[in-house]
Amino acid sequence: MEGEDGVSEVVHGFAGAKFCAINEIRMIERAPAGRRLARVLSSTPLSPRATLVRFQVDGAYSYAAGQFVQVQFGAGPEAYYSFASAPDRSRPAEFELCVATFERPELTRALEAAENVTISEPLGGVPFSIDDSPLWLFGIGTGVAPLRAIIQARSNRLQGVSLIVGHKDSQNSLFHGEFEELLKQGLDYRPFVSQELGQWQFGRGRIQEEARRLLSEAAPSLAQARAVVVGNQAMVGSIAALLTSAGLTSSQIHQEGY
Missing domain, CATH: 3.40.50.80 (Nucleotide-binding domain of ferredoxin-NADP reductase (FNR) module)
Known part of the structure; x- marks a missing residue:
């Protein structure tokens, strides 16, 4: 749907969070060995210091809450981010990351330009069941x-x-x-x-x-x-x-x- 500024808005995620959709998405043709292609679907500021970014992976992508991933925006340096969303069966190739853009202003520019993104397979994980209580x-x-x-x-x-x-x-x-x-x-x-x-x-x-x-x-x-x-x-x-x-x-x- 259209927002007040004419930019398309996507309503998705936990508690109906709202994201500002990026209209132009560029993807590279092939990821380096051991990496996966991804694209930025949406990006929205959470605070003056952090941005929530939603990605879609090229092909099936299986991860669990509590894991993290290595991400590279364009030709920039690689960085590690924990998954900020749980897997969604209706959108199995998508996930969200919380990016601390105040520490790396070049990431803000990369997100605005929807630059090419490559990611690793999911890494790490919580060593016990997250269904345990307390x-x-x-x-x-x-x-x-x-x-x-x-x-x-x-x-x-x-x-x-x-x-x-x-x-x-x-x-x-x-x-x-x-x-x-x-x-x-x-x-x-x-x-x-x-x-x-x-x-x-x-x-x-x-x-x-x-x-x-x-x-x-x-x-x-x-x-x-x-x-x-x-x-x-x-x-x-x-x-x-x-x-x-x-x-x-x-x-x-x-x-x-x-």
Whole structure:
């Protein structure tokens, strides 16, 4: 359908997210060995610092929530991104990534031009079932993206899932509207901001303190708990240390640091 500015809009994804479609898409004829061709279907800013990009792969492409992929835009450097969406059976060759464009302005230019993209096969993965409960998801910044994919994969089975996320401020609180809607379905959503100057009805500060509160609340179920922690190395290390000191083993904790 047409937006107010005359640009086609595509409504797709979790919670009916809206994307601005890119009209001209160029593809190279052949990917290098071990790589796959992909094209940018849509791109929309999530915040001043991040953009959600939807891709379509040339041919069938199978991945799981919690995995990541190596991406190369045109002739630019390769980079790794976690999948920000769960597999969709109705669109098996498509997926979303959350790209931190503020760190690499050349990516913004590449997305605007819909440049050629090559990707690897899916990499990594969570070493336990994401259907386990209780499931604790900790993330900051763009590290929230793979947690979104896990929540999508859980679909309507959100009882027992705690999502504790941290951002700089409300303007940079990624997927906040989606997650807030899922409170109605049982998601235990606990967002925090560390530098918010305006009004904010949720938590303030860093998520480490909330991790301590969660552990004290969940003491009887620690043996069954599983945790996924994604963010910068310092945050991941501190949360993992808290979980370990509370009694969780390394097999119960999946860490992704960047």
